[in-house]
Amino acid sequence: MLHKRLNSLQLLPKMRLQKLLNIMLVAVLFLGASSLVSNLFIGDVYADSVAQRIQSVGSILLEGEPQPEPVVVEAVETEPAPAPQGAPKLKREDYPRVGASSRSVVWIAAQMHLFFAAFVLAVPLFVLVIEWIGIKYADDRYDDMAHEFMKITMTAYSITALLGGFLAFSLFLLYPQVMEYMMRVFNLQVLVYAGLFFAESALLYIYYYSWDALRYGNKKWLHLTVGLGLNVAGTTLLVVANAWVTFMMAPSGVDATGAVVGNIWEIIKGPLWNPINLHRFIANIAFGGAIVGAYAGYKFLSAKTVEMRAHYDWMGYTANFIAILAFLPLPFAGYWLMAEIYAYSQQMGITAMGGILAWLFIVQAVLIGTILLAGNYYLWAGMSRTEGSKRYAWMIKYIAMVLVACFLVWVTPHTLILSADEIKQLGGSHHKLLGPLGIMPAKNIAVNLMLIFTFLSFQLYRRADKIATVPYANFLNALMVVIYVVAIANVIFAGVYYGYFTNTVYKVGSSVMQVATTLVVIASGIIIDTFLFKKADMIPAVWGRVSNRSQYALFALPIAFTWLMALMGYVRSSVRTHWHVYTVMKDNSPDNFVPSIGYAGNMMTIVTILFLGMVLFIFWIASLSETKQSKPLAQQELEA
Amino acid sequence: MKILNNPLVSMLLAAIVVLTFFYFMNIGIMSIQGLPLNANLTPAQ
Numbered sequence: 138m139l140h141k142r143l144n145s146l147q148l149l150p151k152m153r154l155q156k157l158l159n160i161m162l163v164a165v166l167f168l169g170a171s172s173l174v175s176n177l178f179i180g181d182v183y184a185d186s187v188a189q190r191i192q193s194v195g196s197i198l199l200e201g202e203p204q205p206e207p208v209v210v211e212a213v214e215t216e217p218a219p220a221p222q223g224a225p226k227l228k229r230e231d232y233p234r235v236g237a238s239s240r241s242v243v244w245i246a247a248q249m250h251l252f253f254a255a256f257v258l259a260v261p262l263f264v265l266v267i268e269w270i271g272i273k274y275a276d277d278r279y280d281d282m283a284h285e286f287m288k289i290t291m292t293a294y295s296i297t298a299l300l301g302g303f304l305a306f307s308l309f310l311l312y313p314q315v316m317e318y319m320m321r322v323f324n325l326q327v328l329v330y331a332g333l334f335f336a337e338s339a340l341l342y343i344y345y346y347s348w349d350a351l352r353y354g355n356k357k358w359l360h361l362t363v364g365l366g367l368n369v370a371g372t373t374l375l376v377v378a379n380a381w382v383t384f385m386m387a388p389s390g391v392d393a394t395g396a397v398v399g400n401i402w403e404i405i406k407g408p409l410w411n412p413i414n415l416h417r418f419i420a421n422i423a424f425g426g427a428i429v430g431a432y433a434g435y436k437f438l439s440a441k442t443v444e445m446r447a448h449y450d451w452m453g454y455t456a457n458f459i460a461i462l463a464f465l466p467l468p469f470a471g472y473w474l475m476a477e478i479y480a481y482s483q484q485m486g487i488t489a490m491g492g493i494l495a496w497l498f499i500v501q502a503v504l505i506g507t508i509l510l511a512g513n514y515y516l517w518a519g520m521s522r523t524e525g526s527k528r529y530a531w532m533i534k535y536i537a538m539v540l541v542a543c544f545l546v547w548v549t550p551h552t553l554i555l556s557a558d559e560i561k562q563l564g565g566s567h568h569k570l571l572g573p574l575g576i577m578p579a580k581n582i583a584v585n586l587m588l589i590f591t592f593l594s595f596q597l598y599r600r601a602d603k604i605a606t607v608p609y610a611n612f613l614n615a616l617m618v619v620i621y622v623v624a625i626a627n628v629i630f631a632g633v634y635y636g637y638f639t640n641t642v643y644k645v646g647s648s649v650m651q652v653a654t655t656l657v658v659i660a661s662g663i664i665i666d667t668f669l670f671k672k673a674d675m676i677p678a679v680w681g682r683v684s685n686r687s688q689y690a691l692f693a694l695p696i697a698f699t700w701l702m703a704l705m706g707y708v709r710s711s712v713r714t715h716w717h718v719y720t721v722m723k724d725n726s727p728d729n730f731v732p733s734i735g736y737a738g739n740m741m742t743i744v745t746i747l748f749l750g751m752v753l754f755i756f757w758i759a760s761l762s763e764t765k766q767s768k769p770l771a772q773q774e775l776e777a
Numbered sequence: 778m779k780i781l782n783n784p785l786v787s788m789l790l791a792a793i794v795v796l797t798f799f800y801f802m803n804i805g806i807m808s809i810q811g812l813p814l815n816a817n818l819t820p821a822q
Binding site for chain 1: 798806810
């Protein structure tokens with residue numbers, strides 16, 4: 138039965154993934170819009186209450202109207218309210234010593250927990266969409282793939298919980314006063330988190346284990362509803378935990394001493410909460426897609442039959458599709474987060490991007506460049522699945538050239554760490570190319586062009602097995618070509634003109650113009666292709682007909698993603714410098730300094746290797762459940 | 778609709794639509810941020 142189903146994969150229509158693409162885009166836009174709406178209508182947590190703002194400041198009497206008698210309010214003796222308790226002021230001896238760096242222990246525990254949490258929160262999001270596509274088109278292959286994705290998640294979920302416990306114990310043991318203060322601030326909210334964790338666990342197990350029991354008819358809709366509940370619980374869990382992180386970076390609802398003066402909503406909704414929510418939500422999906430892509434690559438390379446290769450090729454394609462699609466808007470979410478950090482505290486922004494942590498953004502560029510090059514390479518290699526791709530093959534070398542050129546611009550640092558001898562040889566501390574190419578306008582051009590060209594690869598891949606039949610095809614094709622040309626010109630114009638020849642305010646403002654241009658290309662590409670390929674003629678795409686080499690791109694993606702998360706997570710956390718809670722609770726522990734880049738790099742590498750090692754363990758466990766030992770020969774003979 | 782099958786007409790029409798769209802998008806996005814532009818896209822402030 139599996140053999141039959143997999144045989145039909147040879148001609149699997151890719152059109153249905155269009156739906157997935159649309160739904161994910163809508164989800165991302167929805168989250169962004171809801172963040173915007175909450176900012177606009179819920180407003181600033183520091184704003185006065187409505188009653189205070191609209192209360193009268195005087196009164197007007199009409200002619201002949203008697204003066205109102207003054208109301209005498211008798212003073213009521215009340216007990217003085219207790220003074221609000223501020224954040225504890227810790228001394229060095231207040232921190233327990235365990236013979237190892239407390240920060241390093243918490244660093245590893247927190248990062249490992251976050252890796253697994255990101256994975257297990259993300260996978261059910263796209264699994265739900267894939268399952269829904271399976272229902273809509275009555276196609277069991279989608280259902281099987283969604284089920285297989287969940288199988289990987291189940292082992293990861295247990296590890297997430299274990300690491301969460303390890304992190305909590307580490308924090309309470311090594312930073313008891315910090316945790317006492319955080320518990321005091323967030324109070325019952327932490328129990329909401331615990332409740333959500335129970336709900337998520339229950340729904341996850343029901344969702345996975347009822348897969349076959351609730352497979353068809355109305356029962357399938359019940360199953361889908363459980364999946365929806367699981368994702369609601371998971372996403373709420375994410376945003377609740379994000380509030381702790383953003384409170385430590387940009388505390389709200391407390392006064393300058395750290396005493397709680399606002400309600401829980403004011404504490405949660407700090408200035409960085411929504412940017413982090415959006416950024417983590419999108420990043421988790423990209424990360425989850427990359428991990429399951431590696432699983433598919435692993436299974437593809439170890440497949441013994443053509444059918445299995447076809448199945449895991451399709452699975453890898455879908456995972457890569459999800460990872461790259463979610464990745465495309467991620468730089469913009471990151472940009473919003475950094476803009477809000479700058480708006481909250483210019484000092485904090487400068488520490489991140491212009492100070493001690495600035496060089497890490499060059500490492501970030503290398504990792505993002507690796508992700509984009511690997512993602513593009515996989516798409517180009519995947520074009521060999523269909524003969525129709527020959528129409529577009531000539532463009533690949535030009536796309537590769539643009540990507541490499543932009544990558545080189547992006548990794549160009551503004552300043553170099555040089556010895557006196559090197560400065561002498563260079564004729565100064567700045568190389569002539571570092572001035573113009575090391576600053577943000579050049580990097581903004583590079584990033585946006587890389588995203589536009591990655592989308593072009595993606596679009597060519599999706600067009601490779603289709604021939605448009607609609608009468609207005611010529612016009613739509615011309616429109617798409619012109620959109621690309623004008624968008625590329627607009628990105629370069631905005632970056633060069635406003636970036637180098639106008640004042641700083643216009644320079645910063647023009648980056649929004651560039652972002653909008655890139656988003657227009659992506660949105661119009663999706664819309665135009667939807668209309669262009671209505672009732673299109675399909676050219677057969679043979680799944681499994683892809684080089685083994687391409688699968689290594691699927692391994693490169695999660696490695697780069699994991700490293701990137703470790704890197705940027707460290708940057709985000711370190712911008713607090715010597716504060717547990719920025720400006721409110723000082724860190725006086727032996728680790729109250731920003732470590733050297735080399736030390737931080739080693740820590741990131743350790744957690745990345747640890748995580749990837751555990752992921753391999755998960756893949757092995759997932760494969761083990763499919764393995765069945767054959768009965769020993771002697772026993773078979775005995776039974777015969 | 779037949780006229781749209783002519784590649785030159787398609788290209789010209791597409792160019793007009795897209796250039797107009799991006800031109801007003803640039804002005805609109807900068808205006809929203811309080812950064813008005815002149816008609817030739819130079820800063821008005």
